Amino acid sequence: MQTLKFGGTSLSNAKKFLHVSEIIKNKTKDTSVSVVLSAPAKVTNYLSEIIENIQCNQSSENIFISLKKIFNNIIYEIQNFQIHFPYQKILNKVNNILQKIQEIIQDIQNTQEDINYIYAKIISIGERISIIIMKELLILKNFSIFVIDPIKTIIATGNPLHATVELQETQNNFKKNIPLKKTIILMAGFIAGNQKNQLVTLGRNGSDYSAAILAVCLNAHTCEIWTDVDGVYTTDPKISKKAKLLKSLSYEEAIELSYFGAKVLHPKTILPLFKNNIKCVIKNTSAPNNEGTIIEKQQKNHLKNKIKGITYLDKIIMVQIKILKTYESHVITKKIFLIFFESKIQILLTQYSHLQNIYTFYIIGEKYQKIQELLYHTLKNKIDNKIIEIIKIEKNIKVISVIGNNIKNDNKIIKKIMYAIQYSNMNNFNIINHISQNSISIITNTKNIIKKIKIIHDRLFNKKNILEIFLIGIGGVGSALIQQFSKQKFWLKNKNIKFKICGIANSKNMFINLHGIRLDDWRKNFYQNQKPFCIKTIIQYAKKKYLYNPVIIDCTASQKISDSYDKILSNKIHIVTPNKKANTNHWNEYKKIRKIAIKVNKKFLYETNVSAGLPVITTLRNLFYAGDKLISFQGILSGSLSYIFGKLEEGVSITESTKMAQKLGFTEPNPKDDLSGIDVARKLLIIAREAGYPLELKDIDIQPILPKEFFDINDEKIFFKELQKINKIFLEKSKKAKKNKKVLRYIGNIQSGGICQVKLIEVDKTNPLYNVKNGENALTIYSNYYQPIPLVLRGYGAGNNVTAAGIFSDLLQILS
Numbered sequence: 007m008q009t010l011k012f013g014g015t016s017l018s019n020a021k022k023f024l025h026v027s028e029i030i031k032n033k034t035k036d037t038s039v040s041v042v043l044s045a046p047a048k049v050t051n052y053l054s055e056i057i058e059n060i061q062c063n064q065s066s067e068n069i070f071i072s073l074k075k076i077f078n079n080i081i082y083e084i085q086n087f088q089i090h091f092p093y094q095k096i097l098n099k100v101n102n103i104l105q106k107i108q109e110i111i112q113d114i115q116n117t118q119e120d121i122n123y124i125y126a127k128i129i130s131i132g133e134r135i136s137i138i139i140m141k142e143l144l145i146l147k148n149f150s151i152f153v154i155d156p157i158k159t160i161i162a163t164g165n166p167l168h169a170t171v172e173l174q175e176t177q178n179n180f181k182k183n184i185p186l187k188k189t190i191i192l193m194a195g196f197i198a199g200n201q202k203n204q205l206v207t208l209g210r211n212g213s214d215y216s217a218a219i220l221a222v223c224l225n226a227h228t229c230e231i232w233t234d235v236d237g238v239y240t241t242d243p244k245i246s247k248k249a250k251l252l253k254s255l256s257y258e259e260a261i262e263l264s265y266f267g268a269k270v271l272h273p274k275t276i277l278p279l280f281k282n283n284i285k286c287v288i289k290n291t292s293a294p295n296n297e298g299t300i301i302e303k304q305q306k307n308h309l310k311n312k313i314k315g316i317t318y319l320d321k322i323i324m325v326q327i328k329i330l331k332t333y334e335s336h337v338i339t340k341k342i343f344l345i346f347f348e349s350k351i352q353i354l355l356t357q358y359s360h361l362q363n364i365y366t367f368y369i370i371g372e373k374y375q376k377i378q379e380l381l382y383h384t385l386k387n388k389i390d391n392k393i394i395e396i397i398k399i400e401k402n403i404k405v406i407s408v409i410g411n412n413i414k415n416d417n418k419i420i421k422k423i424m425y426a427i428q429y430s431n432m433n434n435f436n437i438i439n440h441i442s443q444n445s446i447s448i449i450t451n452t453k454n455i456i457k458k459i460k461i462i463h464d465r466l467f468n469k470k471n472i473l474e475i476f477l478i479g480i481g482g483v484g485s486a487l488i489q490q491f492s493k494q495k496f497w498l499k500n501k502n503i504k505f506k507i508c509g510i511a512n513s514k515n516m517f518i519n520l521h522g523i524r525l526d527d528w529r530k531n532f533y534q535n536q537k538p539f540c541i542k543t544i545i546q547y548a549k550k551k552y553l554y555n556p557v558i559i560d561c562t563a564s565q566k567i568s569d570s571y572d573k574i575l576s577n578k579i580h581i582v583t584p585n586k587k588a589n590t591n592h593w594n595e596y597k598k599i600r601k602i603a604i605k606v607n608k609k610f611l612y613e614t615n616v617s618a619g620l621p622v623i624t625t626l627r628n629l630f631y632a633g634d635k636l637i638s639f640q641g642i643l644s645g646s647l648s649y650i651f652g653k654l655e656e657g658v659s660i661t662e663s664t665k666m667a668q669k670l671g672f673t674e675p676n677p678k679d680d681l682s683g684i685d686v687a688r689k690l691l692i693i694a695r696e697a698g699y700p701l702e703l704k705d706i707d708i709q710p711i712l713p714k715e716f717f718d719i720n721d722e723k724i725f726f727k728e729l730q731k732i733n734k735i736f737l738e739k740s741k742k743a744k745k746n747k748k749v750l751r752y753i754g755n756i757q758s759g760g761i762c763q764v765k766l767i768e769v770d771k772t773n774p775l776y777n778v779k780n781g782e783n784a785l786t787i788y789s790n791y792y793q794p795i796p797l798v799l800r801g802y803g804a805g806n807n808v809t810a811a812g813i814f815s816d817l818l819q820i821l822s
């Protein structure tokens with residue numbers, strides 16, 4: 007036997023009724039079936055409005071018109087699809103029910119019946135009508151149907167609108183009345199009867215609870231709750247699009263999720279299933295083949311301390327009572343609990359402060375005024391005699407709960423939750439210490455609860471997809487990077503990735519905004535809000551505990567900033583940089599940074615250190631991971647020198663071509679660094695170190711292009727003037743090479759054993775570097791796996807856009 011429950015969302019129109027009847031039919035092929043139905047969507051809300059109107063003495067004529075329309079549409083349209091559907095008969099039945107309710111309301115002043123029982127009758131008519139319609143649909147499919155009357159069969163006590171089922175008594179009723187096999191059992195959800203056979207209801211969403219009771223009473227092996235979502239999510243998917251479907255849950259977790267507000271399940275649903283070890287599956291009526299969420303007993307060793315979901319309850323009333331005469335504490339608390347119990351008031355949580363002898367009660371689903379009147383009336387004596395003091399009765403309190411197996415005992419998880427709350431900017435909150443080990447609840451009166459939950463949820467479940475970026479250096483590359491962030495805004499959004507720019511700095515000033523700097527007018531904001539630059543302050547900001555995934559992008563060539571990398575990483579901040587200084591520092595420093603990065607599990611990425619956006623480092627690393635070994639390497643590693651020597655071939659002088667390269671942004675800030683060979687040597691060192699050679703910069707043999715006299719010139723103008731003097735030498739060198747059908751190339755070379763040279767050589771057509779010019783870089787890698795034909799990487803190795811793109815790709819790598 008299986009019990010299936012279809013919620014209002016699954017029965018909102020004729021098509022859905024027909025679709026549900028098909029699902030039921032298909033189920034009967036495998037098992038006997040019992041079905042619980044809810045009212046069509048919106049109907050119970052309308053009925054609830056009618057009750058509110060009664061309380062305010064207002065007419066509900068319009069609501070009755072709307073209800074008639076809903077039912078009429080459903081019945082009428084079903085007839086369009088099923089011509090044998092007894093439209094008129096059903097319509098008369100429905101109109102009769104509505105008519106009777108209208109009569110009850112008209113006569114309400116004269117009735118002796120407790121008003122709550124009348125409300126229960128009113129609010130439950132939708133379920134009765136659903137059963138009438140479905141019964142006819144299934145009869146048309148040739149099924150025999152047994153309809154259980156829940157008033158006579160499901161016995162419940164307590165508040166007539168939030169009754170609790172007496173399972174034992176109910177089970178006895180089923181023993182008396184076992185339905186025939188080959189019969190589909192139908193029962194209206196939400197409805198039960200008390201011991202006097204009066205109709206009571208099980209609280210909003212109570213059909214889930216009805217289904218669980220029916221499943222227990224019929225010994226079903228599964229209770230399926232069919233609704234409008236694929237199952238239980240990490241939060242209400244209406245709150246966050248990032249909510250994740252939970253494939254399975256333990257009974258305990260499901261109980262807590264529903265108790266603390268996951269509306270997909272009525273809070274009392276799971277306990278009876280748990281006690282009887284009946285599997286519960288939440289399924290989507292619109293996607294019956296999806297697996298849904300399975301709630302069942304889980305082996306202890308399968309239960310991980312893991313956050314499963316976040317829920318909330320609002321409209322909670324908080325009552326704080328201080329007991330002034332401590333010796334009376336016991337008697338008084340008993341009395342207060344009794345007052346609530348007798349008034350059938352549901353207490354969600356209680357809290358006791360030993361220090362102040364204050365009891366706090368959190369009450370659900372009640373009106374503020376009722377609680378106030380009740381307490382001041384029943385406790386009047388105690389208040390007058392100064393035995394107790396009612397400190398506060400506050401409405402609109404919210405309870406946010408985070409649920410997961412045993413999370414209360416996991417400090418790491420608690421910390422994580424606290425950071426997430428802090429991140430949501432919720433200032434006013436209070437953690438409540440309740441007995442459950444599987445949930446943490448916080449009390450707040452914050453406004454905008456949905457937004458806060460979304461932030462907390464996304465922080466807890468999607469932290470991998472956010473980077474909080476602090477960009478240092480807004481020259482060519484830095485600015486190009488900001489432009490790329492802006493340009494790729496929608497792409498990133500589509501991929502569910504957020505690059506939040508929290509800080510922008512140049513060597514003098516910085517602008518920090520942890521809420522995110524807008525990119526369309528960042529320059530204006532930067533200049534209006536800048537403060538003096540200080541790397542320590544940036545680290546302080548970036549290490550704020552509530553940031554997810556801070557990263558500092560160093561787009562400078564500064565030694566000073568690279569000297570702070572150890573501190574940056576130690577503070578658990580990732581680094582992405584085209585700055586080569588740290589990687590060409592002493593071997594010990596080089597190792598130290600990597601050690602720290604591994605220790606704190608943060609990334610230090612520098613793909614753009616060599617040949618801008620070309621994937622050099624990643625390619626080498628992947629080869630070595632796969633067991634490859636470098637045999638030798640030869641490459642044009644400088645965009646500027648590639649350009650300059652290309653031009654030389656065309657007969658342009660070295661001075662002219664250097665000026666042209668500078669104009670195109672290919673050179674280092676000081677073009678002398680390119681021509682001195684030091685920049686190539688740095689890149690070569692980085693590659694050699696990647697290949698495992700523990701070399702220092704001084705180990706690289708640099709054969710400079712320029713004579714020694716040039717090394718001390720720092721003034722750019724003088725440099726270019728001096729350069730003119732050697733124009734001729736270079737043109738001649740180039741001509742000589744041409745004669746031998748060769749070209750000049752300034753290369754970095756690694757030989758076996760890690761011998762590294764930077765030198766000017768002549769290459770012929772057979773060399774892959776022969777055609778590499780115009781700012782292109784090319785790297786030929788001979789390895790165990792790549793020989794005799796080398797692996798060649800070729801493309802622009804300098805330029806703002808390609809470098810920025812390389813940084814962009816490193817940022818994505820942090821998230822991968």
Ligand code: ADP
Pocket residue numbers: 012013014015016044211232233234235237238239240241242243244267268269270271315
């Ligand atoms: P039904 O009419 O089928 O009983 P409900 O509206 O009562 O449907 O419950 C389904 C709704 O519960 C979903 O549409 C969803 O918005 C809401 N919900 C709240 N919390 C969760 C959650 N954690 N997972 C899935 N749905 C949730």
Ligand code: ASP
Pocket residue numbers: 013014044045050051132195196209210211212213214
């Ligand atoms: N129809 C009732 C409600 O809307 C019961 C249910 O749907 O479970 O609350």
Ligand code: MG
Pocket residue numbers: 013014211214269270271
């Ligand atoms: Mg529901």
